Amino acid sequence: xxxxxxxxxxxIICNKALQDIAPKDILGIIQEPILxxxxxxxxxxxxxxxxxxxxxxxxxxxxxxxxxxxxxxxxFISFEMRREKQPDxxx
Numbered sequence: 001x002x003x004x005x006x007x008x009x010x011x012i013i014c015n016k017a018l019q020d021i022a023p024k025d026i027l028g029i030i031q032e033p034i035l036x037x038x039x040x041x042x043x044x045x046x047x048x049x050x051x052x053x054x055x056x057x058x059x060x061x062x063x064x065x066x067x068x069x070x071x072x073x074x075x076f077i078s079f080e081m082r083r084e085k086q087p088d089x090x091x
Contacts, residue, residue: 001027002014003052004021009048010029012026012029027081028079028080028081029079030077031079032048033046033062033075034076035073035075035076037074043073045064045065046062046065046075047062048061048063048077
């Protein structure tokens with residue numbers, strides 16, 4: 001298993017550590033988080049980073065700008081897991 005960063009901020013979970021990833025090699029996708037505030041405003045000022053621990057274990061870190069930590073917000077992270085060639089969504 002391997003995790004890869006994409007330029008659009010998503011993280012791809014692959015079954016192979018290849019340079020060119022075919023759609024069939026993608027096991028899951030983690031979208032860049034969004035923040036929703038009490039007043040219903042939405043912010044995209046957040047990101048995800050990962051650190052490889054071993055061949056199957058990774059640490060994910062949610063990065064928020066300080067000004068958004070001081071507001072009462074809820075973070076939404078979309079995770080899509082692919083099984084049997086059909087996407088299954090979960091949060």
